[in-house]
Amino acid sequence: MARHLITSAIPYINGIKHLGNLVGSQLPADLFARYQRARGNEVMFICATDEHGTPAELAAAKAGKPVAEYCAEMHEVQAKIAEGFRLSFDHFGRSSSPQNHRLTQHFAVKLAEAGLIREVSETQMYSKADGRFLPDRYIEGTCPNCGFESARGDQCDNCTKQLDPVDLINPHSTISGSTDLEMRETKHLFLRQSAMKDQLDAWIDSKTDWPVLTTSIAKKWLHDGDGLQDRGITRDLSWGVPAQFEGAPWSGMEGKVFYVWFDAPIEYIAATEEWTEKTGGDWERWWRTDKGAEDVTYTQFMGKDNVPFHTLSFPATILGSGEPWKLVDYIKSFNYLNYDGGQFSTSRGRGVFMDQALELLPADYWRWWLLSHAPESADAEFTWENFQVSANKDLADVLGNFVSRITKFTRSKFGEAIPEGGSWGEQEAALIEELTTRIRAYETHMEEKDIRKAAMELRGIWVAGNEYLQASAPWSVFKTDPDQAAAIARLALNLIPIYAVLSAPFIPDAAKIMLEAMGDEDRDWPGDVKTALEALPAGHAFTTPEVLFRKITDEEREEWQERFAGTRD
Numbered sequence: 001m002a003r004h005l006i007t008s009a010i011p012y013i014n015g016i017k018h019l020g021n022l023v024g025s026q027l028p029a030d031l032f033a034r035y036q037r038a039r040g041n042e043v044m045f046i047c048a049t050d051e052h053g054t055p056a057e058l059a060a061a062k063a064g065k066p067v068a069e070y071c072a073e074m075h076e077v078q079a080k081i082a083e084g085f086r087l088s089f090d091h092f093g094r095s096s097s098p099q100n101h102r103l104t105q106h107f108a109v110k111l112a113e114a115g116l117i118r119e120v121s122e123t124q125m126y127s128k129a130d131g132r133f134l135p136d137r138y139i140e141g142t143c144p145n146c147g148f149e150s151a152r153g154d155q156c157d158n159c160t161k162q163l164d165p166v167d168l169i170n171p172h173s174t175i176s177g178s179t180d181l182e183m184r185e186t187k188h189l190f191l192r193q194s195a196m197k198d199q200l201d202a203w204i205d206s207k208t209d210w211p212v213l214t215t216s217i218a219k220k221w222l223h224d225g226d227g228l229q230d231r232g233i234t235r236d237l238s239w240g241v242p243a244q245f246e247g248a249p250w251s252g253m254e255g256k257v258f259y260v261w262f263d264a265p266i267e268y269i270a271a272t273e274e275w276t277e278k279t280g281g282d283w284e285r286w287w288r289t290d291k292g293a294e295d296v297t298y299t300q301f302m303g304k305d306n307v308p309f310h311t312l313s314f315p316a317t318i319l320g321s322g323e324p325w326k327l328v329d330y331i332k333s334f335n336y337l338n339y340d341g342g343q344f345s346t347s348r349g350r351g352v353f354m355d356q357a358l359e360l361l362p363a364d365y366w367r368w369w370l371l372s373h374a375p376e377s378a379d380a381e382f383t384w385e386n387f388q389v390s391a392n393k394d395l396a397d398v399l400g401n402f403v404s405r406i407t408k409f410t411r412s413k414f415g416e417a418i419p420e421g422g423s424w425g426e427q428e429a430a431l432i433e434e435l436t437t438r439i440r441a442y443e444t445h446m447e448e449k450d451i452r453k454a455a456m457e458l459r460g461i462w463v464a465g466n467e468y469l470q471a472s473a474p475w476s477v478f479k480t481d482p483d484q485a486a487a488i489a490r491l492a493l494n495l496i497p498i499y500a501v502l503s504a505p506f507i508p509d510a511a512k513i514m515l516e517a518m519g520d521e522d523r524d525w526p527g528d529v530k531t532a533l534e535a536l537p538a539g540h541a542f543t544t545p546e547v548l549f550r551k552i553t554d555e556e557r558e559e560w561q562e563r564f565a566g567t568r569d
Contacts (some may be wrong), residue, residue: 016081035559045090046089046275130176217307287361372506
């Protein structure tokens with residue numbers, strides 16, 4: 001049994017996430033976790049809310065609540081929505097946890113002992129109107145690289161270029177909107193990433209199987225311009241992991257916290273420790289190579305804007321500590337999902353958000369469309385027309401139609417039990433051969449995390465059943481040879497639990513309904529197709545399920561298109 005550690009980029013606490021956030025990290029990670037569990041492997045799937053830094057403070061202030069109270073409430077909201085989308089986390093943690101505070105400070109001490117942290121007196125943007133230093137994300141302006149007008153002080157979301165606030169054109173405070181800003185001196189801790197440039201470069205070079213998107217972004221940060229730069233890891237904020245603490249090998253950092261991008265990835269480890277406290281399990285066997293993690297395969301899922309921190313900054317922390325921590329084996333990164341001719345945006349409330357989506361339709365509709373259109377090789381675009389067509393054709397016309405036709409036919413001619421009689425012939429042999437080829441290809445795509453290819457192969461598996469049913473036409477055969485019609489029905493009914501198991505990583509709710517209808521909830525992965533098609537014998541009872549997927553009407557599509565054309569209230 002293989003062991004898989006899977007983490008999804010942890011979402012910011014500042015509000016409910018949109019569908020672009022979902023498909024760029026949590027949903028494909030869940031797909032992979034569910035697949036590996038279905039193959040009998042041991043999985044630890046970890047996520048959390050990212051609760052420190054500017055976004056949390058700004059959102060709490062806007063909500064008129066203390067930041068700790070706001071974060072606690074929003075964690076519950078995000079956890080409930082994740083459950084609604086059937087995200088099967090083993091633990092959904094919080095970066096504000098005591099475990100993360102302790103681990104973040106631990107790593108900082110180890111990095112300092114290794115000579116990888118230096119104190120820097122620097123000038124930082126100060127807002128006279130706000131009476132405070134402004135962390136990078138409190139400052140917005142025009143990106144000097146691409147001209148994007150809402151670039152933040154640390155990074156441009158449009159071109160992903162790393163920035164400093166002084167680089168921005170026409171910068172302003174996001175708190176007050178004031179442009180009355182000046183540079184003042186303050187002291188901070190910097191992670192000496194530049195000292196690890198060659199080590200990080202060699203490590204990334206060794207990852208020959210990584211997506212080009214992942215390695216190209218990492219290489220750009222390593223080599224463009226002056227190359228990899230040291231990175232400030234503290235900020236002038238009150239909410240976060242305190243940078244001055246007992247045992248700290250520095251002084252004068254009172255009133256400062258560790259930068260959210262330093263502590264957030266450490267939460268992957270801390271969240272697993274939180275899981276231990278909840279379950280009594282052993283977190284170290286997943287994260288310490290001296291405690292059993294040497295046989296773990298660690299896969300991360302994230303949007304492309306998170307790649308620099310996971311390919312460079314977090315590995316610098318892990319490697320720089322000099323301790324036997326588990327490093328990531330594979331980083332699956334995604335381009336952006338755009339919305340109907342523009343960008344999804346949490347801050348601007350544009351697009352369909354996760355809570356709204358679940359109000360419209362069950363999770364499986366969204367899961368199928370998002371995963372089958374995952375922005376792997378390029379940016380993708382959500383349109384209501386495409387969503388309607390995909391749901392109606394793939395889910396209703398192909399999978400749903402197959403289940404409905406064969407269960408209703410069998411019930412009407414033989415009753416709600418698998419019929420006996422007849423034998424398989426050339427058509428059945430050809431179907432077994434096709435399904436065997438397709439299922440092995442599906443497994444390969446899933447192992448390689450080629451999500452769109454896996455979705456299309458799964459659809460092909462559904463189509464094969466429909467084509468068999470259409471060609472064998474048991475409703476016509478029944479008139480002259482009821483026994484042979486029974487044989488056709490028996491095979492087709494046995495296809496339903498096979499479809500359910502294969503489809504469960506994509507559409508878990510529909511898969512559960514199919515297995516329950518066939519009275520086969522404990523079905524294993526179909527290794528040998530012929531054996532799997534004979535698993536339910538004649539006489540085995542089944543029920544005819546309600547419609548698996550209803551079609552989306554033109555009226556609904558038009559209504560939703562109009563409703564979500566603007567921004568969220």
